[in-house]
Amino acid sequence: MDIATSPLARPFPAMPAIAGATPRIARAGYKDWGRCDLTYVALDEGTAVAGVFTRNICCSSEVELGRDNIGQGLARALVVNAGNSNAFTGYRGREAVEQIMDQVAGHLGCPREQVFVSSTGVIGVPLPKDKAKAGVEAALQARPCSWEDATHTIGTTDTFAKGATVQAMVGDTLVTLNAIIKGSGMIAPDMATMLGYIFTDAAVEPAFLQQILSAAADTSFNCITVDSDTSTSDTILAFATGKAGNAPLASFDDAGADAFAAALHDICLQLAHLVVRDGEGAQKFIAIAVTGAVSDASARKVGLAIANSPLVKTAIAGQDANWGRVVMAVGKAGEPADRDRLSIGFGGIWAAREGLPLADYDETPVAEHLKGQDISIEVDLGLGQGSATVWTCDLTHGYIDINADYRS
Amino acid sequence: MDIATSPLARPFPAMPAIAGATPRIARAGYKDWGRCDLTYVALDEGTAVAGVFTRNICCSSEVELGRDNIGQGLARALVVNAGNSNAFTGYRGREAVEQIMDQVAGHLGCPREQVFVSSTGVIGVPLPKDKAKAGVEAALQARPCSWEDATHTIGTTDTFAKGATVQAMVGDTLVTLNAIIKGSGMIAPDMATMLGYIFTDAAVEPAFLQQILSAAADTSFNCITVDSDTSTSDTILAFATGKAGNAPLASFDDAGADAFAAALHDICLQLAHLVVRDGEGAQKFIAIAVTGAVSDASARKVGLAIANSPLVKTAIAGQDANWGRVVMAVGKAGEPADRDRLSIGFGGIWAAREGLPLADYDETPVAEHLKGQDISIEVDLGLGQGSATVWTCDLTHGYIDINADYRS
Numbered sequence: 001m002d003i004a005t006s007p008l009a010r011p012f013p014a015m016p017a018i019a020g021a022t023p024r025i026a027r028a029g030y031k032d033w034g035r036c037d038l039t040y041v042a043l044d045e046g047t048a049v050a051g052v053f054t055r056n057i058c059c060s061s062e063v064e065l066g067r068d069n070i071g072q073g074l075a076r077a078l079v080v081n082a083g084n085s086n087a088f089t090g091y092r093g094r095e096a097v098e099q100i101m102d103q104v105a106g107h108l109g110c111p112r113e114q115v116f117v118s119s120t121g122v123i124g125v126p127l128p129k130d131k132a133k134a135g136v137e138a139a140l141q142a143r144p145c146s147w148e149d150a151t152h153t154i155g156t157t158d159t160f161a162k163g164a165t166v167q168a169m170v171g172d173t174l175v176t177l178n179a180i181i182k183g184s185g186m187i188a189p190d191m192a193t194m195l196g197y198i199f200t201d202a203a204v205e206p207a208f209l210q211q212i213l214s215a216a217a218d219t220s221f222n223c224i225t226v227d228s229d230t231s232t233s234d235t236i237l238a239f240a241t242g243k244a245g246n247a248p249l250a251s252f253d254d255a256g257a258d259a260f261a262a263a264l265h266d267i268c269l270q271l272a273h274l275v276v277r278d279g280e281g282a283q284k285f286i287a288i289a290v291t292g293a294v295s296d297a298s299a300r301k302v303g304l305a306i307a308n309s310p311l312v313k314t315a316i317a318g319q320d321a322n323w324g325r326v327v328m329a330v331g332k333a334g335e336p337a338d339r340d341r342l343s344i345g346f347g348g349i350w351a352a353r354e355g356l357p358l359a360d361y362d363e364t365p366v367a368e369h370l371k372g373q374d375i376s377i378e379v380d381l382g383l384g385q386g387s388a389t390v391w392t393c394d395l396t397h398g399y400i401d402i403n404a405d406y407r408s
Numbered sequence: 409m410d411i412a413t414s415p416l417a418r419p420f421p422a423m424p425a426i427a428g429a430t431p432r433i434a435r436a437g438y439k440d441w442g443r444c445d446l447t448y449v450a451l452d453e454g455t456a457v458a459g460v461f462t463r464n465i466c467c468s469s470e471v472e473l474g475r476d477n478i479g480q481g482l483a484r485a486l487v488v489n490a491g492n493s494n495a496f497t498g499y500r501g502r503e504a505v506e507q508i509m510d511q512v513a514g515h516l517g518c519p520r521e522q523v524f525v526s527s528t529g530v531i532g533v534p535l536p537k538d539k540a541k542a543g544v545e546a547a548l549q550a551r552p553c554s555w556e557d558a559t560h561t562i563g564t565t566d567t568f569a570k571g572a573t574v575q576a577m578v579g580d581t582l583v584t585l586n587a588i589i590k591g592s593g594m595i596a597p598d599m600a601t602m603l604g605y606i607f608t609d610a611a612v613e614p615a616f617l618q619q620i621l622s623a624a625a626d627t628s629f630n631c632i633t634v635d636s637d638t639s640t641s642d643t644i645l646a647f648a649t650g651k652a653g654n655a656p657l658a659s660f661d662d663a664g665a666d667a668f669a670a671a672l673h674d675i676c677l678q679l680a681h682l683v684v685r686d687g688e689g690a691q692k693f694i695a696i697a698v699t700g701a702v703s704d705a706s707a708r709k710v711g712l713a714i715a716n717s718p719l720v721k722t723a724i725a726g727q728d729a730n731w732g733r734v735v736m737a738v739g740k741a742g743e744p745a746d747r748d749r750l751s752i753g754f755g756g757i758w759a760a761r762e763g764l765p766l767a768d769y770d771e772t773p774v775a776e777h778l779k780g781q782d783i784s785i786e787v788d789l790g791l792g793q794g795s796a797t798v799w800t801c802d803l804t805h806g807y808i809d810i811n812a813d814y815r816s
Contacts, residue, residue, distance in 0.1 A: 399722070
């Protein structure tokens with residue numbers, strides 16, 4: 001099935017080089033397709049690593065091994081396989097991942113725990129060891145490629161290449177962050193797992209990198225949803241080569257740590273939004289801002305209940321300011337809410353306040369807002385100071401086309 | 409929008425009369441439609457009542473008042489308004505419900521707590537008191553109607569009238585249960601709230617009726633889902649007139665209590681299945697049997713995670729034996745599961761056992777099964793003795809048509 005580029009797509013940005021991080025691509029031939037499907041990023045010695053992984057209990061061996069090895073804090077290489085997720089393949093799948101780790105570690109002369117592997121694609125088929133071996137060998141010998149080429153190579157059902165780049169001053173040193181991501185549903189184990197990688201030349205201690213990545217993920221990747229489903233392989237990794245030469249960041253007491261953490265959060269948010277913009281069948285990008293909750297965590301749960309409601313998502317697809325469906329979703333979230341204090345708005349215009357439809361509510365500007373591509377829903381619970389914003393896309397015929405009419 | 413009758417529809421059964429319960433219908437004109445939209449069921453003195461209500465926090469005044477009054481255990485009348493749900497209408501909505509309760513109680517000469525009211529339809533518009541008053545007056549004077557006519561009258565977006573009837577021996581006495589229900593999504597606050605009513609001539613003490621209704625709801629209404637959404641008005645009420653003349657059932661120690669509880673469970677299950685069969689856009693009825701869980705409650709949660717997964721539902725719509733999506737849904741349920749003990753089957757044929765795809769898996773009979781209308785998915789977690797079955801329908805273009813392309 002040929003899937004058209006998302007109408008919400010964004011162009012791939014011009015990306016500077018990241019000293020100490022070198023991408024290469026090759027053809028492993030995991031599927032019968034005429035494209036590169038194996039990405040290898042070599043990382044200079046001393047590169048710090050941090051990661052966040054899917055909470056899905058039925059995760060892949062790649063996720064298990066990545067989770068086991070993230071704690072030692074150092075990385076020398078990343079390998080990403082596209083076309084076969086290697087999930088639900090038992091010990092044979094695990095052996096294939098270990099083979100890749102050993103092969104790359106042997107080449108680089110590093111401990112195998114410093115080689116991180118991700119895979120995305122069909123599940124239930126062990127990653128073929130022979131193809132993986134030849135593909136890795138080809139990638140080790142390949143010429144360096146652009147970050148955009150690497151992004152295309154990690155992609156599967158993605159309709160556009162998703163990347164972001166930001167810079168920040170750490171003390172007197174300019175540091176750069178490049179990031180690439182794939183994923184178009186949230187997320188099928190078939191072909192749409194979310195895999196994101198952030199590369200920076202900043203020097204950051206692994207424990208601090210983990211601290212700020214986890215915090216950034218909490219208000220970015222953990223605040224998006226396409227269809228409420230959770231991949232068995234979702235992975236976000238951050239690599240810091242230290243080549244920029246700043247004094248290594250170890251805590252928020254260090255000069256420039258705030259700026260770097262803000263840049264990391266910014267790039268995570270950009271990546272997260274790009275995934276929503278490539279949501280399966282998405283025609284509209286929806287931001288849901290929840291205020292007045294008893295806590296930020298409660299606000300996020302309410303926001304995700306709205307974002308995951310098929311009735312809200314289809315209403316937006318139909319350009320219908322159906323605040324009743326938003327009320328329903330608030331009520332089913334299982335969080336503190338009071339029908340008679342609840343206010344609902346679209347595009348910054350209240351439709352209902354404190355439990356009652358506004359008497360002078362004029363739907364015209366709201367209808368105009370809903371015709372656009374970027375939609376906002378405002379919910380004030382009227383209870384406390386907790387707030388959160390979550391992002392999703394609408395639910396359209398395109399989603400059904402991709403997921404029902406297409407046989408994997 | 410004209411919605412075709414569900415391909416999964418079932419004919420309305422022939423229903424005997426229930427002594428002591430008399431339905432009547434009238435036109436209140438809540439919407440501009442040429443049909444009856446107010447249902448009134450008079451109940452003889454001494455009728456016991458029990459009920460279960462939506463857990464949605466933003467529930468309607470009807471639900472609040474019903475929940476307040478169910479404890480006294482007696483009912484003289486039921487009034488159901490169709491076309492206006494009266495939800496999210498504050499004190500004005502509540503006044504309209506109280507007016508109906510007072511009007512009927514005045515006519516019957518009973519306490520107003522014995523009059524139960526439900527409403528379904530658009531939200532945010534207070535039920536118009538004048539139309540309600542005239543409609544109730546007309547219904548009080550109307551000739552008795554059939555249960556099928558009453559079923560049509562409580563319906564909104566339903567594509568067929570849903571009813572069930574069963575009989576049971578309580579000691580030497582034959583008792584009858586008739587039940588009617590409306591609802592086609594699970595469930596929009598717009599027009600698809602689930603409202604179900606069970607009428608029996610058996611004599612049952614209110615507390616025992618509540619006990620067995622709650623238990624029956626747990627493995628019927630609480631085990632179905634169409635789209636994971638929860639109405640602000642869902643209500644199931646059971647009325648026992650006592651006219652059959654059996655010795656009143658007060659506990660499972662009483663002769664015939666088991667038989668009656670089984671009949672009540674049977675009719676609840678029939679109603680629940682009928683709602684799924686009228687699920688918005690449904691083309692297939694899906695039963696998901698989960699075994700080997702650490703508890704029954706855990707099995708139900710896993711089952712509902714599968715049943716609510718858009719990726720599973722679209723796979724079934726596409727007749728795709730995509731067991732990987734089932735694995736994903738198991739993993740995200742948040743319940744104990746072990747990837748390497750998990751078995752998944754379709755139509756009674758295992759596709760994967762103990763974490764691995766079956767080597768000799770023959771997809772042909774599974775593909776044949778998935779072409780049918782009644783689909784089964786089997787999941788064995790391999791951990792314990794807990795089990796549950798849940799029911800849902802597939803997710804199709806029809807769902808999007810109804811919920812996105814239709815402006816309420």
